[in-house]
Structures are given as C-alpha cells and as structure tokens.
Amino acid sequence: MDIRSHVSMVFHLDKCIGCHTCTVACKNIWTDRKGTEYMYWNNVETKPGTGYPTRWEDQEQYRGGWVLDEKGGKLKLRLQGKWGTLANIFYNPYLPSIDDYFEPWTYDYQNLFTAPEGDDQPTARAVSQITGRYMDTIEAGPNWDDDLGGSPVYADNDPNLDGATEEERRQIAEIDRTVFFYLPRICNHCLNPGCVAACPAGAIYKRAEDGIVLISQDKCRAWRMCISGCPYKKTYFNWSTGKSEKCILCYPRLESGQPPACFHSCVGRIRYIGLVLYDADMIQEAAMAPSDQLVDAQRAAIQDPFDPMVIAAARRNGIPDSKIQAAQNSPVYKFVKRWGLALPLHPDFRTLPMLFYVPPLGPVTSKMENGAYETVDAGAEGLAPMLAALDKSRVSLRYMASLFSAGNEDIVREVYYKLMAVRIYMRGKTVQDVTQAEVDEALALAGLSGSEAEAIFRLTSLPTYEERFVVPPMERETAIQAQFPDIDPLTRKASTGFGFREDPARRW
C-alpha cells in the first residue's frame, strides 16, 4: 500500500448552463499571450457534438491514450512505442494541425477610423494572428459548434455515436432539431497520464504531493509528442515559443489556498475540488482492467480517508494530518467513492483521469405529434414516468456509457437510479405528490438511505463555497524543510514563487 494524495475534481453536469465563464476566467489569466490564442485549457463543449479540437475523441485519428495489448498483457501508448517516438521525431504523423482547432484572428479595427469616405459602411476585416494576413473566410472558431451552431452536422459527427442505432440518432434530433448538454473540460491531471509517458524529453511531470501535471518550459524541446499522447487533447503547442503548455490547475492559486480560477468563477457552481487519497500500487492494475471494469478499478484505487489502515499508511508516506483531514472533508471523495455518482470521462483511454463528472439527466423520449409535445409514457402511473427518463432518455444510456464508463451501461444506470431517487425523495418531501411507498421503492432501487439522499441533495443544490472547494493546505514549508534541511524555512520566505525569472521568449 503506497498511499498518496491527489487534488481531484468533480463537475456536476446537471448544473452546467454552458455560459463559458470558466473559459473566460482561464483565458484571461493564463492564455492571453501570443502563441496561445487558440489554447483553451478550459473549454465547454456541446454534446452530442464534435468538440475541440474537432473530433478529439476519435483515437483512430489522433492516437491518444493507452491500449491494452491482449497478447502481451501490457499497456502501450496508442501513439507508438519508445523506438517509434525516436523514429518519428522529425515528423509526428498524428499531430493535430492548427486547422483542427482554428486559426486565431483579430480584426482590422483601424479601418473603421481610417477608411476613406464612401457610400458604404467601412468594415473591420478579420486578420490572422499568425500570419498577419487578411482572412476572407473564417471556418472555425473557439466555440464554433456552441449549442451545435444551428446545424445537425456537429451532433452527427460525434464519435460517441458511431455505434448508435437509427432510432437513437433520430431521438437526439426529434424535438426542435436536437437535444444536447454541456461538457466543460480541463486537464484531468490523470493518474496514468499519456502526455507524460509520450514526452521523450521527460519535460512533463506529475507533482507527487498533489498530482498536478505540469510541463517544464525549460525542458520542453518541441518534440510535440504530448499533444498526441493526451487523448483529451489538453496539451497545446505554443506556436510562438515552440513549447507545449497545458492547464496547471491554477497551482499558484491552490498554493495560496484559493480554488482554481475556472472553479471559482463558475456561475452554475458545478465544480468541486478536494483531496483524495489513493493507492499508487494499484495504478497499473486499474489502468489495465478490462473495459467494463475500468470505472470500478479506478474507484478501488481511491482509498477511504477514514480507514485507520489508510491513515496509518498515509502518515508513513509523510502525508501531514492537515491533508488527511482535507481528504476526509473532500466533496470529491463523497461524489466519486461514497455515493458513486461521479464518473471519469472516457475511462477507455486508460489514463485514469482524476476529474469526475456527474452525468446529466436528459429529457425523456418524446414525440412531436400534431404539433404537440408528448412524452412517451405520459399516461403511466406511479414511478414509471419518472424512471422512464432513464431508458427513454433522448440521449441514450449507451451514449452516456460511451462517455463515462467505457461502454458499461450498468454503471451509468446505477448513477441515474441514484440521481432519480434523490429527486423523488425530495419531491416526496417538498411537493408531496409522491407516496412514501414510491419514495422507498426509488431509494431501494438506488441503494440509498434517506439521509444519504438528503446529503446528496445538499451538496448538489445548496453547498457553500467552503463545501465545494476544500483546497488542501499545500504544506510548502514542510517541502522546503525536506529539500533543504539545514535552512530555516523562514529564510526562504518570499524567495520561491511562480513565474519566469525571464520572459518566456526565445533570445537565441
């Protein structure tokens, strides 16, 4: 047992309103520099949809993440082996190009002031931020497919729908064209990161104490394998400095006790952050589990912070009590492990992502008949119409399973039973149009107790700032003491920090 701590995250998708406030917060702080215009360390996608970069989930094209080699029983990067990396280093055949994102542009605003007098309004033409040339047609932008951009094309090309039936596809597009939900994405700070493994220079690393994955800008040599290695396409290549960059989980904010910017600014309050304790000895096993057991294997690696054995092992590994306490208060632990409500995005990529999602409840199957909106089971009695939301959801369970459980529909169904049971329980309490027998039936189906349902409701709907963001103490002072035992930590005060001592510019 090798217990370590990890700053981990939950996004509650039922609460996401798709407003992109998180994106703007991140962009303004971290990626408003030349070369990073196209980077969205945080982005919000419309699902079903193609995402950013276009069809990032299609690993036939991008070759991200790991695959299990059935013969050898080994885990391999889907991209290539180590020799393959060195052989392909002069040209990475699977690298996305800027066109898979978009060519960043600004506008020639000056023209509005300087245009000669004429019969027409002057316009501000688009100018490429890369080449400085005029761009006549803009074909893609940062959230070009937002709310599906008024087109069926985006939903149709979602890689998760590759196996969908005609009926499933038809249901998605039934009422007023289509149904969708939002999927905000940041770096998952994976336990078995593909980006780290793919970097031949060893420039990407995971911080042992909190699990944050960072790219050393001084060690990055522009071999650009991480961009392919990450199946979530969350490392980006800065075309102006020739270095890869990615979400840093706002570690400078975490180190000063604040939640990351995108968490802090989230309007829907969908984001939770907290510490989890995990067993590093189980990483390999969890990453190599059969597809349908991936979620359970990852859950198993996350340990109970109240278990005396776990606490003892954590102490042995030098995890301070303040962190163990933070792990006990962690909302992430509750959502992921205690209640089993939050699932990893695409566990099938086998990177063990440490950002978990509570899947959204979709609208139920319905029809437009004679110009009227009809849910399928409208007339049925008891729990039936509510539970119909599961198997009759217009976004099928199969689709959700493709996103959140490597295709295992049972896991997604269990989560939905719980989400529904909480609703029915609260409806019984507040609206009181559900009988106690029905409430009990729903709770039994979900395997929840009334008090658990209550707790889930509270942490979902009424959490305070302190309940959503349990930012663990980073204990930098103990770290400094361990590195420099002879030095009084106070003498280091104000001498470490973040940022470049020099501009991140190429001077040679």
Place this chain on the structure above:
Amino acid sequence: MIDTLAFVVFPYVAVALVLIVTPYRYFSDRFSYSSFSSELLQRKGLFWGSVAWHYGVILILLAHLAALLAPGAWAALISEPTRLYVLEVTGLALALATVAGMVVLIGRRLFLPRVASVTTRWDWVVLFVLLAQVALGFWVALFYRWGSDWYLHTAVPWIVSLATLNPQTQFVASLPILVQIHMLGGFVLLALFPFTRLVHMITFPVTYLWRPYQVVIWNRRRRVVP
C-alpha cells in the same frame, strides 16, 4: 597566409565557439535550447522535407565521422571495388535526398505564410548554409571520384593534425576550390551551431529509451517512481 587563416585559425575559432557558447547558452537560456517545430501550423510538405533531410544527413554525417575516427577500417571497407561502388552510390542517393529535403523545407518557409511567420533571420542563415553544404557535397561526390578514398588522405590527416594541435595545411591546401569550400563549410556550421536552432541535435532524447514512462517529482522527498 590565407591558407593558415582558412584552414587553421578559422577551424580553431569555430571549435572554440562550440566549446564555450554551447554550454553557456545551456546554462543561461535553456528555454531556447531546442529546434522550433512548425508542424502544428503547417503539416504540408513537412514529411517529405523533414524526414528526407534528417535521415539523409544523419547517415551521411555518420559516414564522414566513421571514416575520420576509424580510417583503417574504412580503407579496408572500400578496398574492394564493389563495396566502394555500393557505398558511393548510396552516398549519392542520400545526398540527393538531403538536397531535395532541404529544398522542400526552404520552399515551405518561402511560400507558406504560416511557416514564414515563425521563421527568424538565423533560420534563413542556417537553411542556406545547410543547402549550400549538402549541394556542394553532392557535387564533389559526383565529379571528384572517389571521395570515400581521397577523403582519407586529405581531410582526415588535416583534421587529425588540427586535433593533435599540430596543424598541417598541406593536406588540403592544393585541393580544388569547391572541395575546400565544402570542408570549410563544415566548420562554418560548427560555428553556427551554438547560436542557432542547430543545438537541438544534442538534445536528441535517447534517455527516453530507458526512462520509466511516468515522471513523478517529489517535493518532500527525492524519488522517481516508475
């Protein structure tokens, strides 16, 4: 006089620059210590340019180096005509690949605006010196037969004399001018090496082969975990 300048002073200056500036840059500005990929901006042409160039030039450089370091074995290798022909034809083909690759690489930077926008003045210097050098090499190999043989009796003893601090210019002083330029071109590239993107050569990440996949850095204790 001019011989001494060109074949003694200049090579020593070039090597001195490499020895002093290369580590200086590494320790003072590691951020810049890499090539500068343009693949994200423009994949077009890069495969045919970059792959042909790199594989061609690496093999050719290795051959130059092998003959320099083990002249005896090299002489034995080419003592049999068939082997000499095979070697020379392979060399010519590789040289052609490097020339073609470099032309493609230069063409990208000339004609594709996205790549042009990330091209510096030093990049142009490096590209044209490299093109001149490989084109000259190809020319020399084609019209001054058999290079793999006379190299052993001209450039090799000259470089050995430089390396042993007993510089002798007579091995190269009377060679045709194109051959001389090709030889000096090597030292021009050495002189350019520490100042330009050429430094990426020594950052080639071989250590990846034995490094564990995952890199974990501890704050509280020093340990690397597989």
